[in-house]
Amino acid sequence: MEFLQDSIPMVSLAAAAAALYARASSSLLRPGFPRLVALLPLFPFLVAAPLAFTSSAIIRATIAFFLAWLCAFKLALLAAGRGPLDPALPVLTFLFTALLPVKLRQRRGGAGAxxxxxxxxxxxxxxxxxxxxxxxxxxxxxxxxxxxxxxxxxxxxxxxxxxxxxxxxxxxxxxxxxxxxxxxxxxxxxxxxxxxxxxxxxxxxxxxxxxxxxxxxxx
Structure with missing residues (x-):
């Protein structure tokens, strides 16, 4: 974890790689125990990543909120086939939904007011x-x-x-x-x-x- 030490770009890249792995593995496995087993290695990383920031408590708390809390629960719901994440989502949409505290608005047909x-x-x-x-x-x-x-x-x-x-x-x-x-x-x-x-x-x-x-x- 030393290469992640106090480096927002490196932690961001590692988190993006973890999210891409989650998307790829989830697309190959059905929701349930097999998918959960495939996603389990990501949870220790999500919990440990904020600890890489030793110089700023604010950055550490923010990253912990993004990864150790939100992303971890989203992946847990993904393992059960629920929640906002879906392996069928486009790559960018999946990354933003997994790593950021946002929910993307579903586009529906129809026009007008x-x-x-x-x-x-x-x-x-x-x-x-x-x-x-x-x-x-x-x-x-x-x-x-x-x-x-x-x-x-x-x-x-x-x-x-x-x-x-x-x-x-x-x-x-x-x-x-x-x-x-x-x-x-x-x-x-x-x-x-x-x-x-x-x-x-x-x-x-x-x-x-x-x-x-x-x-x-x-x-």
Missing amino acids: GAAASTKASKPDLSLVSCAVKAAVIAVILRLYQFNNQLHLYVRLAVYGVLIYCFLDLFFPCIALAVGALGMETEPQFDRPYLASSLRDFWGRIDTTKSFAGPWNTR
Whole structure:
């Protein structure tokens, strides 16, 4: 694993190779125990890959979220013949779905207002003012972390929550734009979760069952 040490390009290439192996092996094996056995060697890599980043806790946590959590569960669902992954998907579609926290929108036939509204709804909101505000908030919080030991526990937790939200609300639309540049559409991850009136409403607005394809999502 030394060749992966603190190298985002090398880890990305290794993860892509693992996803391509998963696609190839799954196309040859039926869902169930044989496919699970073929995919098992990938799980130790997905868990260990984030540990290659020793210089940055943020990068390590982000890679762990992508690979050790999301990708691992997606492959587990693939072994059972469920979830967002399918060996019949095109290579790029399979890679993006496996390695990134997105769910690609299924294109359906038909035109008109419904199709136009669907396309409009799938476009990420990346206004310059919103991005500038979130980037400024992140910069202030990172500066504030220098005085982490002097802050009350509840203040630290609140600040951490704001940091995670701003980071994800910037990061996910950027991913959606990159995917959209390749002609694919993604379903939105966020719907103003800060307006949630209950914990159930909060998770519904974040829409993890559709976008993240965690262990609770079967299709």
